[in-house]
Amino acid sequence: MIKAQMKILTKRVVALDTIEMNLQNDYISKHALPGQFLHIQVGNYTLRRPVSIADCNRETGTVTILFRVSGKGTNELATYDSGKMLDVLGPIGNGYPINLESPSTVLLVGGGIGIPPLYYLGKTLKEKGINVLSVLGYQGKEHVFLEQEFLELGKSIIVTNDGTYGEKGFVTDFLDRIGLYDCYYSCGPIPMLKAVSAKLKDKQGYISLEERMGCGVGACFACVIPTKEGTGYKKICKDGPVFKAEEVLL
Amino acid sequence: MIKAQMKILTKRVVALDTIEMNLQNDYISKHALPGQFLHIQVGNYTLRRPVSIADCNRETGTVTILFRVSGKGTNELATYDSGKMLDVLGPIGNGYPINLESPSTVLLVGGGIGIPPLYYLGKTLKEKGINVLSVLGYQGKEHVFLEQEFLELGKSIIVTNDGTYGEKGFVTDFLDRIGLYDCYYSCGPIPMLKAVSAKLKDKQGYISLEERMGCGVGACFACVIPTKEGTGYKKICKDGPVFKAEEVLL
Amino acid sequence: MIDLAIELPGLSLKNPIMPASGCFGFGREYSKFYDLSKLGAVIMKAATGRERFGNPTPRVAETSSGMLNAIGLQNPGVSKIIETEVPFLANFDTPIIANIAGSTLEEYELVARSFNKTDKVHALELNISCPNVKEGGIQFGTDPQMAAHVTEVVKKASNLPVYVKLSPNVTDICSMAKAVEEAGADGLSMINTLTGMQIHLPSRRPLIANKTGGLSGAAIKPIAIRMIYEVSQQVNIPIIGMGGIQSAADVLEFLLAGASAVAIGTANFQNPFVCSEIIDELPLVLGKYGFTSVEEAIGKGIVS
Amino acid sequence: MIDLAIELPGLSLKNPIMPASGCFGFGREYSKFYDLSKLGAVIMKAATGRERFGNPTPRVAETSSGMLNAIGLQNPGVSKIIETEVPFLANFDTPIIANIAGSTLEEYELVARSFNKTDKVHALELNISCPNVKEGGIQFGTDPQMAAHVTEVVKKASNLPVYVKLSPNVTDICSMAKAVEEAGADGLSMINTLTGMQIHLPSRRPLIANKTGGLSGAAIKPIAIRMIYEVSQQVNIPIIGMGGIQSAADVLEFLLAGASAVAIGTANFQNPFVCSEIIDELPLVLGKYGFTSVEEAIGKGIVS
Numbered sequence A, B: 001m002i003k004a005q006m007k008i009l010t011k012r013v014v015a016l017d018t019i020e021m022n023l024q025n026d027y028i029s030k031h032a033l034p035g036q037f038l039h040i041q042v043g044n045y046t047l048r049r050p051v052s053i054a055d056c057n058r059e060t061g062t063v064t065i066l067f068r069v070s071g072k073g074t075n076e077l078a079t080y081d082s083g084k085m086l087d088v089l090g091p092i093g094n095g096y097p098i099n100l101e102s103p104s105t106v107l108l109v110g111g112g113i114g115i116p117p118l119y120y121l122g123k124t125l126k127e128k129g130i131n132v133l134s135v136l137g138y139q140g141k142e143h144v145f146l147e148q149e150f151l152e153l154g155k156s157i158i159v160t161n162d163g164t165y166g167e168k169g170f171v172t173d174f175l176d177r178i179g180l181y182d183c184y185y186s187c188g189p190i191p192m193l194k195a196v197s198a199k200l201k202d203k204q205g206y207i208s209l210e211e212r213m214g215c216g217v218g219a220c221f222a223c224v225i226p227t228k229e230g231t232g233y234k235k236i237c238k239d240g241p242v243f244k245a246e247e248v249l250l
Numbered sequence C, D: 001m002i003d004l005a006i007e008l009p010g011l012s013l014k015n016p017i018m019p020a021s022g023c024f025g026f027g028r029e030y031s032k033f034y035d036l037s038k039l040g041a042v043i044m045k046a047a048t049g050r051e052r053f054g055n056p057t058p059r060v061a062e063t064s065s066g067m068l069n070a071i072g073l074q075n076p077g078v079s080k081i082i083e084t085e086v087p088f089l090a091n092f093d094t095p096i097i098a099n100i101a102g103s104t105l106e107e108y109e110l111v112a113r114s115f116n117k118t119d120k121v122h123a124l125e126l127n128i129s130c131p132n133v134k135e136g137g138i139q140f141g142t143d144p145q146m147a148a149h150v151t152e153v154v155k156k157a158s159n160l161p162v163y164v165k166l167s168p169n170v171t172d173i174c175s176m177a178k179a180v181e182e183a184g185a186d187g188l189s190m191i192n193t194l195t196g197m198q199i200h201l202p203s204r205r206p207l208i209a210n211k212t213g214g215l216s217g218a219a220i221k222p223i224a225i226r227m228i229y230e231v232s233q234q235v236n237i238p239i240i241g242m243g244g245i246q247s248a249a250d251v252l253e254f255l256l257a258g259a260s261a262v263a264i265g266t267a268n269f270q271n272p273f274v275c276s277e278i279i280d281e282l283p284l285v286l287g288k289y290g291f292t293s294v295e296e297a298i299g300k301g302i303v304s
Ligand SMILES: Cc1cc2nc3c(=O)[nH]c(=O)nc-3n(C[C@H](O)[C@H](O)[C@H](O)COP(=O)(O)OP(=O)(O)OC[C@H]3O[C@@H](n4cnc5c(N)ncnc54)[C@H](O)[C@@H]3O)c2cc1C
Pocket: A037, A047, A048, A049, A050, A051, A052, A053, A066, A067, A068, A069, A070, A071, A072, A073, A074, A075, A113, A116, A117, A209, A210, A211, A212, A213, A241, D061, D062
């Protein structure tokens, strides 16, 4: 992890209140692993904002992020234009374990703004010759993004809560329909992660967690999560944000 | 006074750490009187920054300010480029009284960043057919600005504290040399105003004062100055910033 | 339709928004920006027994997300206020709250009694917490017994409802609140400023001539919310909340913490229209978070 | 040459800059950004008698120019700290200060005594002011007698100099300071966080799971400066100042107010290099304002 200036190369609205940005930095693009995140300084806000790495291109030295405009920081970030420099810590955390046997199949289960990091993961796995299936949940039609990109990785089911696009319902309703797979990776809101990991409790799975962060580097104990085997804990920023599904207590 | 958006038309460095900006707003340019000021919101700082009106063009609807880059606000203001909108309260306060008999002569005595409002005053008086003399003090050569403009108004002596340009010394050393005049107008640091008004105590004079401000509109009592005749006080923002030299207790 | 009205002792507010004492003078200046009849109420600058000039300047300093002030209760004195300021404000269709201050019990009593002479003032805000008065004002605000005593004296002297304005510069805000409630306060007003200081590096001395000043603005909002949250659960009188409010969302945060109405101080300096704009914005914000009235939101953020 | 060195009881500091307790863990993470030997000293995260998990999450919230935290003294316990963290920090050429906390007098005593076992810790910072400990920790920090008592107990148990870390959540900070000085404190550390709260509008409840949290960051700097200014005139022991420091100019402000050294907390989160950068910048700032050493600036902002 380094503290770096990243130049905003492009900014694009990809869905309702959802912005994609391409950021330039050689070191970070060369070292970023799927599941890691950037800790971004926006304006002069006291705390940095954690945002996952959604894609990465080592050749061009670029890193892609996708974020939902929700509070003060993301609102301000959304106003930044290309050319502006962002002060970033990254890449942070432990990514998804990707040392799989080659002829295997993985399932990606994403919900809302938890979907972006799964794209970089899926792309990396596919490049390694692994089959990638996805079930992606969105609130509604106008929230859908990265659809085409996931389709290119492999079979993909789009689910919307209100049925305005793709299938209607929750991602958990479609985990049986996607086919066979060896393990799963999931990122999304806590209720979704709970439901997914409960439903897939017999499968090996990895989930990516969010928590309000202070330092983002493991020093302040803001972002801890209890581990299942009793009194232990993990720091989401440093030990995560990806954990084995059975490891942590949601 | 109104709350208005003013567009920055031009920005120019005119001397060391001294910036000139032309701002557009019809209402303010039409109503601004010499000696009045703008109360400018910079960034999200809690308090607005008072800056004098240095010139004004009713035809083009522009107002000129000159400011010294000193603290946080002026540093940030200095980074703003043309095109940006400034949130401004103005024009504020009572300007210099300018109802003089036509064939008369006035002396302008300015020090440092107190010089800009005297320019708009001098220009206005000259347009009314009044003779304008000036004694202008700066720290040193690289701080000098508006020299040519004042020369065009009439006789003008430039004084620098370190003697690197014009005469060496303080403005008060040259008040005798400038010639005859009926009254004087002065703006600059308090020690200078004290020295000037002491030296010219037999002349009618007007001085412009600075004080740290809260509201800038007369509501908070931050910017008061005691009046000479005992227990009274004046608010610099509302009753000033210009006062008769004998009126207030420096 | 979102109902903004709220009934407090002595005050029928059409909305819960009022300018805070000392940040709005006596309304004259801001009346040039918008019609003051729009306001829930107006709280006047502190009144003392006689005219006060206040502290030497500089009286204000800027801090991160806040400011310090040490005005020192400058005001024309209670008689002049009743004579010239109250009649001006009475032109507007909004209740008037008089903020009263003093250095001695006798002065508080005198000022409180003076306001009985006019029927145009609807409530008193008893300022026992101004940190900028040297002669003893501060003790009233930090000792529960003293606070209770001055409350009793003012209650007895006045025929108006009394809102006691609490100082946050105390170890135990709840015991202060309970003491003045027991002494007869009709409501609370909180919080006043926190005592702070800024040192001016070039001159190597406190920037504010009075050395210390009161910290206000967004910086103190979390402290105000905490204190209101705690106090509102321990008293049965309404709270006018204040401290760092800048938006309608902030107002809702104060309501959820247990305030029944709010006052807005420092934010007027940045935006003279702030009270008016927040009044316009409040119904939208209440609606967005599922409330149909101000009443309904009060104390709803309190969890047991 | 500007002299940054400063001598405090038990601590020979090459410069007055140290990371504040709880904001720097045990140094491991920040040691990846720069060489910790550069620091004046390191103050470790609080140590308690046994491992603590701390409070439920969310534990932090952002406020205007500040943040709230309610970590709840999570730490691996004093034995583990001595076993694994102290040796790591001892690799660097900088003094180590152990921040000690507890819920009972006995726990404070135990933790203080435990640090006698290692010769690698140079001073104790006695945290009597953490607002996030429920069992009674807070009372130690707001009652002068309790504060004096715990100071005495810790002094007796330890062979190290003791810096007592004061809470700003009190009516009278000077009486707290004087009480612990009399009880044997070798120095003071001030200020800890102010108790605050933020209410999350969508969920209608306090954002921090613990409800209240401690307010830190630039927002509280004026309060820290005021308290240090007042206390430094009333005690004869040195003060480690903290609260909102973000720049070398801020450090000078603390020195002028009477602090002899400073700690930097929240600012590390925005800029992990902040302590290192301030150390580089400090000579320039001291020089700019006419000082040739840190020593010379201490208390120079105090006017009578
Ligand atoms: C490891 C990790 C990866 C993330 N990846 C993404 C991503 O790829 N795209 C995306 O849109 N969002 C992502 N988030 C959530 C994102 O961090 C928040 O949406 C963002 O911080 C909100 O900031 P704000 O200023 O808009 O909101 P505000 O409410 O103004 O923020 C106030 C404070 O709360 C924190 N905060 C608010 N919401 C969240 C949240 N959901 N999670 C953590 N902190 C929060 C902010 O960081 C800030 O400190 C991620 C969060 C984590 C922890």
